[in-house]
Amino acid sequence: MDKPLQSSTTYELQFNGSGNAFFSVIVVNWLLTIVTLGFYYPWAKARKLQFLYGETSLNGDSFSFHGTGKEMFKGFIKAIFIFVLLYALLFLFLYLKIPFIGLLLFYLGFFAILPLAIHGSYRYRMSRTSWRGIRFGYRGDRKELITNFFKWIFFTIITFGIYGSWMSINLRNYLLGNVRFGDVEFNYDGDGADYFVLNLKGYFLTVFTLGIYSFWWQKDLFEYYVDNLSLNQDGKEITLTSTVTGGGFAGLAIVNLLIIVFTLGLGYAWVVTRSMKYIFENIKLEGNIDLDSIAQTEDNFKDATGEDISDFLDLDFVI
Amino acid sequence: MKERTIGIFYDGVSSVPQEIELIFDKEKKGFAFKTANNKLHFWKLNDIVFGKKGSVLNLEHGEEILQNIKVKNIDFISSVNVFRKKNGYIDWYQRLIDLGLKSHVILAVFILIFIVLGYIFVIPWVAEKSVVLIPEDYDNKLGDTFYEQNMTFSSIDSSKTKALNLFAKELKLNNTKKLKFTVVNSSEVNAFALPDGNIVVFTGIIDSMTGYDELVGLIGHEASHVNNRHSMKMLCRNLSGYLFVSTVLGDANGVMAVLGDNVNMIQSLSFSREFERQADLDGFEIMTLNKINPEGMSTLFKRLQGEKNFSIPEFLSSHPVTTERIGYIDEMIKTKSFVFKENPRLKKLFKEIKY
Ligand SMILES: [Zn+2]
Numbered sequence: 001m002d003k004p005l006q007s008s009t010t011y012e013l014q015f016n017g018s019g020n021a022f023f024s025v026i027v028v029n030w031l032l033t034i035v036t037l038g039f040y041y042p043w044a045k046a047r048k049l050q051f052l053y054g055e056t057s058l059n060g061d062s063f064s065f066h067g068t069g070k071e072m073f074k075g076f077i078k079a080i081f082i083f084v085l086l087y088a089l090l091f092l093f094l095y096l097k098i099p100f101i102g103l104l105l106f107y108l109g110f111f112a113i114l115p116l117a118i119h120g121s122y123r124y125r126m127s128r129t130s131w132r133g134i135r136f137g138y139r140g141d142r143k144e145l146i147t148n149f150f151k152w153i154f155f156t157i158i159t160f161g162i163y164g165s166w167m168s169i170n171l172r173n174y175l176l177g178n179v180r181f182g183d184v185e186f187n188y189d190g191d192g193a194d195y196f197v198l199n200l201k202g203y204f205l206t207v208f209t210l211g212i213y214s215f216w217w218q219k220d221l222f223e224y225y226v227d228n229l230s231l232n233q234d235g236k237e238i239t240l241t242s243t244v245t246g247g248g249f250a251g252l253a254i255v256n257l258l259i260i261v262f263t264l265g266l267g268y269a270w271v272v273t274r275s276m277k278y279i280f281e282n283i284k285l286e287g288n289i290d291l292d293s294i295a296q297t298e299d300n301f302k303d304a305t306g307e308d309i310s311d312f313l314d315l316d317f318v319i
Numbered sequence: 320m321k322e323r324t325i326g327i328f329y330d331g332v333s334s335v336p337q338e339i340e341l342i343f344d345k346e347k348k349g350f351a352f353k354t355a356n357n358k359l360h361f362w363k364l365n366d367i368v369f370g371k372k373g374s375v376l377n378l379e380h381g382e383e384i385l386q387n388i389k390v391k392n393i394d395f396i397s398s399v400n401v402f403r404k405k406n407g408y409i410d411w412y413q414r415l416i417d418l419g420l421k422s423h424v425i426l427a428v429f430i431l432i433f434i435v436l437g438y439i440f441v442i443p444w445v446a447e448k449s450v451v452l453i454p455e456d457y458d459n460k461l462g463d464t465f466y467e468q469n470m471t472f473s474s475i476d477s478s479k480t481k482a483l484n485l486f487a488k489e490l491k492l493n494n495t496k497k498l499k500f501t502v503v504n505s506s507e508v509n510a511f512a513l514p515d516g517n518i519v520v521f522t523g524i525i526d527s528m529t530g531y532d533e534l535v536g537l538i539g540h541e542a543s544h545v546n547n548r549h550s551m552k553m554l555c556r557n558l559s560g561y562l563f564v565s566t567v568l569g570d571a572n573g574v575m576a577v578l579g580d581n582v583n584m585i586q587s588l589s590f591s592r593e594f595e596r597q598a599d600l601d602g603f604e605i606m607t608l609n610k611i612n613p614e615g616m617s618t619l620f621k622r623l624q625g626e627k628n629f630s631i632p633e634f635l636s637s638h639p640v641t642t643e644r645i646g647y648i649d650e651m652i653k654t655k656s657f658v659f660k661e662n663p664r665l666k667k668l669f670k671e672i673k674y
Contacts, residue, residue, distance in 0.1 A: 016373060020420050027423040028415045030430050047412075054370055061389070062372045064379060133331040133385040182334065266427050294334040300383060 011238065011285035015277045016062075017055030019270030025051045026269050042076050042308075043069025052272075056280065058131055059291055067128040067304065075124075075304030082113065082309065113309060115149035116142070120306015122175055127301035131181070137298030140178035148174065165199060166192030176229060182294040184233045190224065198224060215253065216246030226283055233294070238287030244279070252278050321345070324395040328354065331384040341388060343399055348406075350378065350388070364408055371396075438560060446555035450548055455496065458551050462515025474504045476522065482671040483520065489665055490535060490609050492542040493601070500538075502672065508623065512541040514550040527622060531662070531669035532606070532615025539602030540616075546601070549594045599644055600651075607657040611665075617648045 029044035046069045053065035086109045093102025119142050126136040152167040169190040176188035202217030219242075226242040252275060259267035259274075326341040342351045349363040362380050370377040376396045378388040390396060403409055409417075418426075479502040487500055496516045505521040512518045518541045528534055544550070599616070606613045624645065 023427075024416050024418075024420065024423045027427045027430070028412070031415070031426060034430065034433070054372065057372065062370070062377065064370070064385075066385075130385055132329040132334045132336075133379075133387045134329075134334050135385065264431065266424075266431070292335050296332050296384075 008286055008288055011287075011291065012057075012059050013280050013283055013285055014057050015055055015273070015280040016057060017051065017273045017276065019267075019273045021055075022051060022273050023266075023269035040069075042072035042304075045069075046072055052276070053129060056276075061132050063129060063131050065129055067124065067307075071124075071128075071302050072304045072308060075306070075308040078305040079308040082305075086110065086113075111150075111153065112146070115146045117306045117309035118149075118171075118175070119145050120303065121310040122179075122306075123301045124304050124307045126179060127298060132294075134182040134294050134296050135298040135300070137180040138175070138178055139180060140174060145174065162196070163192075165196035168192075169195045172225075180298055181231065183297050184231050184238075184289060184294055187230045187232055188228055189230070190228045195224065213246075215250040218249050219244050219246045222249075222279075231287070231289060233289050236287065236289045238285050238289050241284040241286070242282060243284055244282040248278065248282070322395055322398055324390055324392040326352070327389040328352065329387040329389075330354065331381060331386040339388070341390065341395075343395065343402075345402055352388070364403070369403075442560045443556055446552055446559050449555050449559065450552050453551060453555070458514035458548060460515075461550070461554075462513035462517055465513055466515070466517050466519075470501070470503075470519070476502045476504050479522070479525075479672050482668050486531075486534065486665060486668040486672060487538055489662070489668070490538065490605070492539065492546075492605055493608075494542055494546055496545065498542060498545060510537055510541060512544040512550075514545065514548065516545050518542070518545070524623075525673055528619065528669075528673070530615060530618075531665045532612045533619040534615075534669055534672070535606055535609065535611045535665070536602055536613070536616030536619050539605035540598045542605065543598040543601030544594070547594070547597060549598070553594070595644065596647070599648060603648060603651055607655070607659075609662075610659045611662070612659040613648070613652055613657060617645060617652060620645045620648065 025047055029040070029047060032040040033044055046065075046067050049065045049067060053063045056063050086106060089109070090102045090106040093099060093105065096102075119138075119140060122138040122140065126138040129136045148170065152163065152170055155163040156167050169192045172190055173188050176186050179186035198220050199217075202213070202220060205213040206217055222244050223242040226240045229240045231238040256271045256274065259271055322343040322345075324341050324343075326339050328337045328339045329335075330337065337355060339352045339354065344351055347361070348365075349361055350367070351359065351361045353359055362378065366380060368379040370379065374391070374393065374396075376390040376399070378390070380386045380388075480500065483500045483502050487498060492498060494516070498516045498518055501517065501519045502525070503519055503521050506523045507521045508523045508527060509521040510519065510524050518538070520537070524537070525534065528537075602616060603613050606616060624642070
């Protein structure tokens with residue numbers, strides 16, 4: 001038991017879900033969604049997430065997603081209410097024959113919702129995820145995120161989109177940097193310039209190679225995402241390293257495409273589980289944090305409105 | 320009856336694994352165990368979330384303080400499962416999941432067939448019916464918006480527009496709503512009908528015409544699109560098709576995007592084949608009703624088909640003149656009886672419109 005302080009251990013992150021089991025989850029979701037004319041959607045989403053999280057394990061213990069259909073349904077109703085309000089505002093101004101102000105307010109409202117949705121969905125997802133009963137959490141400050149978000153959007157607009165790279169990385173640094181796993185803190189250390197160069201190179205090489213390079217671009221992006229992420233607890237650390245390869249991504253994508261085509265889309269479940277397996281197999285964790293010593297620090301947060309707005313707007317969840 | 324095993328307990332305060340002796344008490348319907356400080360716990364079956372991860376059973380308990388017990392003993396696990404099944408502790412959802420892969424594949428195939436059939440037969444029907452529920456007012460608003468957005472920068476020929484409106488006034492077009500015609504200076508061989516009754520005709524298509532009968536054919540066709548609310552039907556069809564698929568596949572994504580730009584959607588509206596066919600048939604009927612030679616429609620379509628600078632702008636791509644369309648018009652000319660006579664008033668107005 002008395003390991004030297006410097007000693008480094010590896011951790012095992014795995015996805016164990018089988019395509020067959022996931023297929024069952026999806027088909028039952030379909031059935032119930034049809035039978036309820038779509039109202040089952042929030043519950044279906046909860047079931048799906050519960051399955052995917054539950055089949056992911058760290059050192060043999062699985063993660064749990066505690067979000068429920070009821071929470072997401074409530075969020076769903078609130079999200080609809082917010083959008084209806086926005087549209088009502090727009091129509092009010094159209095009715096008053098001042099469409100310009102109406103549109104301006106409409107778009108401003110839309111933009112203002114974005115950071116709120118991101119903030120809300122991070123808080124919800126994190127606090128409803130646990131491992132060994134220890135909750136994740138997101139401690140970002142809503143006001144700070146909104147201010148930064150508008151600042152970054154402004155820079156992105158006046159630089160004709162170039163600042164977009166910096167914006168994504170700043171956002172990632174902020175969001176992931178505020179994620180906690182009990183008393184373990186997440187840390188993301190990305191740089192907008194590196195990210196910009198990486199994308200520039202990826203874009204041109206993809207064009208020159210008629211798309212073939214895109215898999216290597218994807219590999220670079222994934223690597224950039226994983227390698228810059230680390231976990232800290234009292235000066236101890238876990239670092240993440242990606243071992244994905246461009247060839248690996250290419251093989252994955254080609255087989256996935258064949259599965260989808262030859263099963264008329266029914267093979268979607270296997271596509272997801274194969275991809276998850278590949279991704280988790282290729283993240284190496286190394287460090288000296290003792291996973292038996294994590295303390296509970298995060299609270300429950302059950303408001304899924306942000307989560308549902310993100311879903312409406314098709315925002316990809318960034319973790 | 321009690322069964323015992325060794326489990327790993329996580330207390331929800333830290334991630335330290337604690338070994339415990341877990342007792343499954345069938346009479347009290349729950350699990351009992353003691354933790355390090357000799358504190359006794361009892362979890363009722365109803366309060367536990369069961370999760371099976373591989374061969375490991377995971378018991379989850381509590382809301383604010385999340386506690387877990389991991390059990391690896393296979394005999395113990397199966398005994399718990401048998402008890403739960405026997406005593407109705409398996410909920411309907413789990414029972415659906417437990418149906419097995421084979422039943423799920425069959426179910427999935429049924430759902431797939433249901434989607435395809437729904438898409439082909441149910442959606443157009445529902446859309447057709449739901450159009451009745453949408454007030455005509457909305458057609459007008461949609462048409463107005465589109466007209467304002469697109470006509471602001473077009474050069475309208477006011478004298479030709481006036482003549483075309485007089486031309487149309489001479490005709491019985493079976494219309495229920497007022498039709499308003501506009502002639503726009505453009506080389507595009509094009510014309511389109513908006514849901515509010517605005518019909519826009521480009522000089523390009525008028526210049527290619529040789530007789531007023533062709534213009535009557537075109538107007539008849541466009542008027543039919545308005546009379547039958549084809550734009551609105553198409554809009555309903557697109558929207559309900561999207562909602563149908565997203566409902567079935569349980570995906571709310573992008574619903575907003577679709578609702579958001581339904582004004583722009585009218586632009587990409589391509590009328591379906593059956594709508595074109597209906598407009599052609601109605602156009603033909605309008606021609607015979609007005610005692611105009613229906614050959615004009617056939618002549619116009621044949622010329623459009625042969626048109627060299629068939630630039631396929633927004634509109635022509637949505638009313639493609641196909642051999643099939645010319646075919647059934649020629650067939651009607653052959654088989655239907657009709658009378659026609661020269662109409663000097665239309666002839667005179669046509670000259671005004673053309674030159
Ligand atoms: Zn047409």
